[in-house]
Amino acid sequence: MFGETLAAFPESRVMDGFYGGADRIEAMADHVLERMPARAALLGHSMGARVALEIIRKAPDRVERLALVDTGVHPVKPGEQEGRYRLRDLGRAQGMAALVAQWLPPMMGDAAARDDALMARLTTMCVSAGLVVFEAQIEALLYRPALDALLPAIGCPTAAIVGDQDRWSPVAQHEAIAAAIPGARLHVVPDAGHMLPAEAPDAFNRIVAQWLTMPAADQPGD
Incomplete structure (x- = not known):
């Protein structure tokens, strides 16, 4: 999924996608917190973005900036x-x-x-x-924690990134995420679906580079 992004940003690290076999988002976040640097730019894709948000809830001082990719923040839907x-x-x-x-x-x-x-x-x-x-x-995912109250409290530079053909986590969800987080930027990548980092790696990596230089001054109140 992130092979070309790792090549483009050799200082980056991928946390394992299995989270030690955890079956709750909160435990997945603990798994990452035990292994990530003391402070990091944190990018999460799909379920990984929900884990990243839980890390923000648990340890906001350890997250320098946040990217939420092809994801959602809604509660469990009917069906x-x-x-x-x-x-x-x-x-x-x-x-x-x-x-x-x-x-x-x-x-x-x-x-x-x-x-x-x-x-x-x-x-x-x-x-x-x-x-x-x-x-x-x-x-x-079925027992995921609520996020409504968390989003407005996020104070680090944040990007919401999505492929315009993502039918699982559509653009509208990311528009809502960007609107709820102070100063967040929305990036929509054309001709890409839910597996955006692998489908359009060049476009994705350009956005990651922008995100890594996104100034904290963009955040209201700074």
């Missing part, structure tokens, strides 16, 4: 649990490859979905994570 459990049950019955074959394509932008090499790499990534990790992560 969400049933949909996630249908995928879980498909994986239990037919294996992880069958689960990923159903779950991944709708996540992709139109061009990326036709890129066989990219789809093969992402499929391998997801399948290799395994069903145990998938089950832990959907439980974490």
Whole structure:
């Protein structure tokens, strides 16, 4: 997912996506806090963005700046649990490859979905994570903490980044996120879906470079 971003920013680090097998966002945040530098620019994608927000709640002094990528801040929606459990049950019955074959394509932008090499790499990534990790992560998402009161209190430079073809976490969600966080900037990448960092890495990395130089003075009250 972040291979080209790591190459472009060699000083960056990726925290493992499995969070020690944790099945709650709060525990995932603790896992990262134990391993991240004392202070860092923190970028989270999808569920990882919710983990990043929990880190902000727990230890705001450790986050220099924040990027929330292809994500949401809404509570559990009607029918969400049933949909996630249908995928879980498909994986239990037919294996992880069958689960990923159903779950991944709708996540992709139109061009990326036709890129066989990219789809093969992402499929391998997801399948290799395994069903145990998938089950832990959907439980974490279904019991995710509320965020409404947190967003207006965020005081570090923040970017909300999304692909314009993200049908899972659409642009409107990121518009709302940017509106709720003081001074936050919204970036919409054309022709990319939910897997934006892998689908459009050059465009994504340009935005990351901007975010890393986003001055704190942009924040109201500074």
